[in-house]
Amino acid sequence: xxxxxxxxxxxxVLGLAACQxxxxxxLGSGDLARNQRTVLAQIASQPQQADLYFDADGxxxxxxxxxxxxxxxxxxxxGGGWVVQDFYQDSKTKQIDPxxxxxxxxxxxxxxxxxxxxxxxxxxxxxxxxxxxxxxGKLDGWVMYYDxxxxxxxxxxxVDDTASGKQKAFNEQGRLVMQVSVDDQKQIKQEFxxxxxxxxxxxxxxxxxxxxxxxxxxTEAQTAHLLNYLESRLYxxxx
Numbered sequence: 001x002x003x004x005x006x007x008x009x010x011x012x013v014l015g016l017a018a019c020q021x022x023x024x025x026x027l028g029s030g031d032l033a034r035n036q037r038t039v040l041a042q043i044a045s046q047p048q049q050a051d052l053y054f055d056a057d058g059x060x061x062x063x064x065x066x067x068x069x070x071x072x073x074x075x076x077x078x079g080g081g082w083v084v085q086d087f088y089q090d091s092k093t094k095q096i097d098p099x100x101x102x103x104x105x106x107x108x109x110x111x112x113x114x115x116x117x118x119x120x121x122x123x124x125x126x127x128x129x130x131x132x133x134x135x136x137g138k139l140d141g142w143v144m145y146y147d148x149x150x151x152x153x154x155x156x157x158x159v160d161d162t163a164s165g166k167q168k169a170f171n172e173q174g175r176l177v178m179q180v181s182v183d184d185q186k187q188i189k190q191e192f193x194x195x196x197x198x199x200x201x202x203x204x205x206x207x208x209x210x211x212x213x214x215x216x217x218x219t220e221a222q223t224a225h226l227l228n229y230l231e232s233r234l235y236x237x238x239x
Contacts, residue, residue, distance in 0.1 A: 001086050001095065001096050001099065001110060001111075001112060001115065001119060001121070002058040002110050002111050002112065026128070026144060026146060026150075026151065026152025026170075026174070027120070027128070027131055027144070027152075032097065032120065035097065035118050035120065036097050036098055038117075038118075039083060039097070039098045039099060039100060039117065039118075040074070040075075040083065040098055042077045042078075042081075042083060042100060043074060043075030043076070043077065043083050044075070044076060044077055044078040045075060045076050046074070046075045046076070047075075047076055049073035049107070051070045051071060051072055051073075052070065052071040052073075052107060052108060053065055053068060053069070053070050053071075053089070054068050054069045054070070054071070054086075054110045055067070055068040056068050056069075058110035058111060059110070060108040060110070064089055065089060066089065066090060067089065067090060068089045069086050069087060069088060069089055069095055069110070070086070070087050070089055071084050071085070071086050071087075071107070071110075072084065072085050072086075072087065073107065074098055077100065077102075079102070080104040081100055081101055081102040081103065081104065081106070081116070082100070082101040082104075082106065082107055083098055083099070083100055083101075084098070084099060084100075084101055084107070085097065085098045085099070086110075088124045090124070091124040091125075093122070093124055093125070093126055094122055094126075095121060095122060096119055096120060096121050096122065097119075097120045097122075099115060099117065099118070099119050099120075100115065100116045100117050101114045101115060101116075102114060102115070102116040102136055102137075112132075112134055112137065112139075113137040114137055115134045115137060116134055116135065116136050116137070117133065117134060118131065118132070118133050118134075119131070119132050119133075119134065123148070127146070127148055127149065127150045128146040128150040129145075129146055130143065130144065130145055130146065130237070131143070131144045131146075132144070132158075135160075138160055138161035139158035139161050140158060140159060140160060140161070141157070141158065142155050142156070142157050142158075143155065143156050143157075143158060145235070145237040147172075147235055149172075151170070151172060151174065152170055152174065153169065153170050153171075153172075153234075153235035153237075154167070154168070154169050154170070154234070154235055154236075154237065155167065155168045155169075155170075164182065165180065165182040165188065166180060166181060166182055167179070167180040168180075169234045169235065170235075171195055173195070175193070175195065175197060176193060177192065177193050177194075177195065177230070177234070178190070178191065178192050178193070178230070178231070178234055179191045187204070187205060188204070188205060189202065189203070189204045190202070190203040190204075190227075191203075192226075192227055192230045192231075194213055196213070198211070198213060198215065199211055200213075200226060200227070200230060201218075201223050201226055201227045201230070203227060208220045208223045208224060208227070209223065210222060210223025210226050210227065
């Protein structure tokens, strides 16, 4: 399944073009197992379906393509959709956990436009890459990005396929180090924390506040320098 990744999902500090709810720092093994059970429980029948093949860009092919993917059909839902699982052609490792294609004619569609429910992606080496939730093809909920050690590092919220502006970033220990929140008046606030959990700075429209690691207030210029530095250290998913 074509991975969802907006190349514009970059966190910008000071002059922010925005881009919270509360995701925890990633999916644990229990979450992954529960999701898989939920998806597999939707299988109502198991008609015989041959594997389907896709190239690296997600285009359907009638035969395997090096560098591409193949799709196994695990069963059909009561509503006529399909439970599928995609794999990397070269490594034969899973690209996603089992997921639901809600459209009866969606088996040859490698995009997320025909997906309903959770989708969990993996890299060829088996590490977690990304997780998201779809409501009949539309992003709805938190998109979570994972680093090469399967650690949750960045989350962005979507509502009805549109970015809400809320984001969270975590360090390698799973501690929240950055958060962008948007209030009911669409006012944006970006907060940063040091790795030890102490507040580092707050940006709101037209105002900067910051503190050193001992809690001493910083000047606006010092705060701007600090927040730009902390922003540069945040995880960014590879395209």
